[in-house]
Amino acid sequence: MFEKSTWIRLPRNVVVGHGVIDQTVEAVRELHLQGQPLIVTSPTPREIAADRIVEQFAAEGVDPEIVEVEDASFEAIQRVIDTAREVDPGFLIGVGGGKAIDIAKMASDDIGRGFVSVPTAASHDGIVSNRGSVPDGGTRHSVAAEPPLAVVADTEILANAPWELTTAGCADIISNYTAVMDWRLADRLKSVPYSGYGAALSEMTAEMLVSNADSIRPGLEESSWIVVKALVSSGVAMSIAGSSRPASGAEHLFSHQLDRIAPGRALHGHQVGVGSIMTAYLHSGEDGIWTDIRSALDSIDAPTTAAELDLEPEEVVEALSTCHEIRDRYTILGDGIEEDAARSVAEKTGVI
Ligand SMILES: NC(=O)C1=CN([C@@H]2O[C@H](COP(=O)(O)OP(=O)(O)OC[C@H]3O[C@@H](n4cnc5c(N)ncnc54)[C@H](O)[C@@H]3O)[C@@H](O)[C@H]2O)C=CC1
Ligand SMILES: O=C(CO)COP(=O)(O)O
Numbered sequence: 365m366f367e368k369s370t371w372i373r374l375p376r377n378v379v380v381g382h383g384v385i386d387q388t389v390e391a392v393r394e395l396h397l398q399g400q401p402l403i404v405t406s407p408t409p410r411e412i413a414a415d416r417i418v419e420q421f422a423a424e425g426v427d428p429e430i431v432e433v434e435d436a437s438f439e440a441i442q443r444v445i446d447t448a449r450e451v452d453p454g455f456l457i458g459v460g461g462g463k464a465i466d467i468a469k470m471a472s473d474d475i476g477r478g479f480v481s482v483p484t485a486a487s488h489d490g491i492v493s494n495r496g497s498v499p500d501g502g503t504r505h506s507v508a509a510e511p512p513l514a515v516v517a518d519t520e521i522l523a524n525a526p527w528e529l530t531t532a533g534c535a536d537i538i539s540n541y542t543a544v545m546d547w548r549l550a551d552r553l554k555s556v557p558y559s560g561y562g563a564a565l566s567e568m569t570a571e572m573l574v575s576n577a578d579s580i581r582p583g584l585e586e587s588s589w590i591v592v593k594a595l596v597s598s599g600v601a602m603s604i605a606g607s608s609r610p611a612s613g614a615e616h617l618f619s620h621q622l623d624r625i626a627p628g629r630a631l632h633g634h635q636v637g638v639g640s641i642m643t644a645y646l647h648s649g650e651d652g653i654w655t656d657i658r659s660a661l662d663s664i665d666a667p668t669t670a671a672e673l674d675l676e677p678e679e680v681v682e683a684l685s686t687c688h689e690i691r692d693r694y695t696i697l698g699d700g701i702e703e704d705a706a707r708s709v710a711e712k713t714g715v716i
């Protein structure tokens with residue numbers, strides 16, 4: 365008997381374009397969300413976008429509550445949950461980079477309220493996904509979270525964000541190539557749940573981004589349009605899969621380990637991009653696709669070396685040889701690679 369079942373939870377309104385921040389209230393009303401919004405943001409995105417959203421609600425006689433967060437930690441999520449318990453909001457709005465959006469979507473899940481995603485940077489593919497990513501001591505959790513009911517992505521704001529945030533988003537997408545390779549490997553060797561649709565969408569998203577690389581340039585609003593659509597599409601792949609597998613393999617383990625070894629040194633997307641060069645080498649050898657991944661990163665100004673990530677060579681070696689311990693996710697790293705092997709792959713790919 366056929367007994368499989370799945371819930372694929374996707375946003376209903378994806379509003380993308382120039383100046384659409386001013387349509388946030390409309391996007392919310394169209395969903396019939398009622399009550400006071402609780403806005404989760406961080407200092408710069410507050411000035412750029414959250415305060416504008418507050419003004420829009422104020423014009424309608426609604427007074428949103430705001431919480432500022434900095435790190436994606438369980439403490440920060442708890443702080444938002446505590447505030448939510450006090451003010452009993454009708455829904456939450458995450459305004460900012462990947463961390464603010466992750467915290468908002470996880471807190472929404474906990475308190476059982478709807479969530480609206482307002483990215484101010486095209487820096488990560490968590491804009492739409494139903495996962496949150498939280499470091500916790502020596503490990504990293506991919507937590508089930510409330511996917512957004514609506515996404516409001518203003519390309520004017522995204523285009524005015526520092527250029528490296530956009531190249532980080534591109535690199536997060538390019539890393540889908542190796543994430544899917546790892547997923548297929550884990551399916552073959554460990555029978556992990558695998559979705560052909562999730563994998564195909566993830567790979568196609570990376571393909572389309574790379575084929576549009578010539579149009580991704582600083583100061584061009586069209587670049588933000590291309591990148592944010594890819595980020596949405598990659599998030600949908602995660603929602604189809606019901607896991608971050610389509611967009612997170614060994615290159616993400618490497619980045620998560622760097623967040624512990626060298627915190628705050630480089631952006632998430634830039635770290636996973638460099639990780640992807642090395643894990644592509646491990647998958648396919650000297651003549652494999654690692655050179656294509658490196659060229660793709662290079663073509664959109666994303667880092668390809670340890671120095672560009674502000675890392676010492678030995679930090680790369682340590683992260684690559686220990687990151688399999690971060691979480692129980694089978695990848696090309698298996699049960700870990702030797703330090704000498706890690707140094708060799710980093711040298712051969714020109715990362716160090
Ligand atoms: N849940 C998921 O599926 C995913 C989650 N992530 C998570 O997202 C995080 C990475 O996201 P990032 O956005 O790279 O980091 P982030 O959220 O720390 O943002 C980077 C910095 O850019 C600032 N910023 C945002 N918009 C700005 C603007 N318009 N102008 C100036 N500064 C601006 C932020 O305030 C922050 O200081 C990681 O924690 C990662 O694990 C990443 C991908 C997928
Ligand atoms: O960053 C992500 C996808 O790009 C999320 O991945 P994790 O599940 O590894 O946190």
Ligand SMILES: [Zn+2]
Nearest residue numbers: 489536632636
């Ligand atoms: Zn990522």
